[in-house]
Amino acid sequence: MPPTRPASSKTKTQGTTTRGDDRQAQLLQIACRFFARYGYKGTSLRDIAEEANITKAALYYHFPNKNSLYERIVLEGLRVLVDEVTEATSHAQTAREKLHAFMMTTAEIYVRDPDLWLAGSNAFWVDEDSVPRKAAIDLRDRYEQLLRSCISLGVQTGEFKDVDPAITGRVVLSMINGLSRWFRPQGPLTIAQVIEQYTGILLAGIGSGKTP
Amino acid sequence: MPPTRPASSKTKTQGTTTRGDDRQAQLLQIACRFFARYGYKGTSLRDIAEEANITKAALYYHFPNKNSLYERIVLEGLRVLVDEVTEATSHAQTAREKLHAFMMTTAEIYVRDPDLWLAGSNAFWVDEDSVPRKAAIDLRDRYEQLLRSCISLGVQTGEFKDVDPAITGRVVLSMINGLSRWFRPQGPLTIAQVIEQYTGILLAGIGSGKTP
Numbered sequence: 001m002p003p004t005r006p007a008s009s010k011t012k013t014q015g016t017t018t019r020g021d022d023r024q025a026q027l028l029q030i031a032c033r034f035f036a037r038y039g040y041k042g043t044s045l046r047d048i049a050e051e052a053n054i055t056k057a058a059l060y061y062h063f064p065n066k067n068s069l070y071e072r073i074v075l076e077g078l079r080v081l082v083d084e085v086t087e088a089t090s091h092a093q094t095a096r097e098k099l100h101a102f103m104m105t106t107a108e109i110y111v112r113d114p115d116l117w118l119a120g121s122n123a124f125w126v127d128e129d130s131v132p133r134k135a136a137i138d139l140r141d142r143y144e145q146l147l148r149s150c151i152s153l154g155v156q157t158g159e160f161k162d163v164d165p166a167i168t169g170r171v172v173l174s175m176i177n178g179l180s181r182w183f184r185p186q187g188p189l190t191i192a193q194v195i196e197q198y199t200g201i202l203l204a205g206i207g208s209g210k211t212p
Numbered sequence: 213m214p215p216t217r218p219a220s221s222k223t224k225t226q227g228t229t230t231r232g233d234d235r236q237a238q239l240l241q242i243a244c245r246f247f248a249r250y251g252y253k254g255t256s257l258r259d260i261a262e263e264a265n266i267t268k269a270a271l272y273y274h275f276p277n278k279n280s281l282y283e284r285i286v287l288e289g290l291r292v293l294v295d296e297v298t299e300a301t302s303h304a305q306t307a308r309e310k311l312h313a314f315m316m317t318t319a320e321i322y323v324r325d326p327d328l329w330l331a332g333s334n335a336f337w338v339d340e341d342s343v344p345r346k347a348a349i350d351l352r353d354r355y356e357q358l359l360r361s362c363i364s365l366g367v368q369t370g371e372f373k374d375v376d377p378a379i380t381g382r383v384v385l386s387m388i389n390g391l392s393r394w395f396r397p398q399g400p401l402t403i404a405q406v407i408e409q410y411t412g413i414l415l416a417g418i419g420s421g422k423t424p
Contacts, residue, residue, distance in 0.1 A: 041254060042254025042255075204373075205413035
């Protein structure tokens with residue numbers, strides 16, 4: 001599944017030519033695909049240069065080392081995720097609606113660009129050798145905090161039972177992360193149908209049966 | 213987290229010396245750790261030989277190629293999983309108890325040997341280059357079929373709502389697979405406490421409220 005990287009137009013650098021921008025976007029796309037499949041350690045700059053059909057020196061011109069490439073991809077993926085999920089949950093009223101919006105938005109971002117998602121997601125657990133920088137950790141913390149606040153809200157309003165927001169958040173993230181293992185857009189269910197069933201089970205599991 | 217590989221004593225080959233068996237067990241343990249972290253493509257025989265402090269030729273003596281090493285690890289991991297889960301669910305009476313036994317046994321196997329679990333689990337999705345052989349696919353199918361049959365049983369007995377066993381099975385597997393991303397044995401909760409909370413949410417989500 002090739003990455004579509006709709007956000008790559010945002011990555012243009014002032015002062016480089018359009019052609020250089022295209023090349024940089026292409027390199028980011030290839031690097032993202034490798035990082036998604038093989039992680040940081042399993043990917044070499046040689047792999048990326050070979051796939052892009054350029055020399056390693058030409059690759060260094062755009063990205064001085066593997067880590068700069070990796071951080072660029074991870075940070076971009078996390079920013080898109082945090083921004084869109086924040087926006088979607090802020091428009092929802094009840095805790096149930098907020099939790100549904102959180103899951104649906106995250107799943108849609110995954111389907112739109114699975115490689116970007118996986119590269120970002122893998123950054124925090126597969127690769128012990130690539131310590132995520134503070135900026136990435138901060139973004140991930142904001143994302144997880146947003147999820148826990150949706151759950152805490154439901155506990156406060158009485159929509160949800162008195163569940164632990166941390167462990168319930170793990171359930172939600174596990175369900176969403178698991179999509180990359182089995183969901184295929186060409187399969188029998190759309191992502192919206194899957195999320196409907198997922199939230200149906202989850203909200204029945206944690207719901208109090210009361211409305212807020 | 214070093215692999216404990218309690219099942220490696222089963223892998224002894226007739227005709228080799230005990231010392232050769234120890235060496236083989238050590239090589240399997242190292243290979244398992246690499247496969248768990250970096251997948252098939254991200255691991256080289258050179259990595260394994262260097263870590264074991266032997267030559268590549270000495271490694272070839274035990275394992276003629278990377279694939280033979282990988283298959284040995286994946287098949288062993290899957291056999292342990294299928295055998296223990298089959299045993300545990302067969303002793304449970306109701307569908308709720310069977311589903312709980314399925315989740316608890318799988319989680320315990322993960323905690324006992326995270327690397328062996330991850331190497332087996334990764335075999336089916338991370339590595340497009342290492343096509344799992346029929347034996348591995350058969351074992352995975354038996355495992356997933358067992359899970360779906362626990363869920364179908366609950367639908368039949370009326371313990372569960374009329375949920376889709378396939379999608380509900382995805383929820384269960386996602387919850388369990390997600391453990392490798394966050395659960396640490398030295399953390400505040402034991403694996404049994406986590407599974408209690410997980411099954412609490414899940415069974416409330418799919419349960420009908422009736423007893424069988």
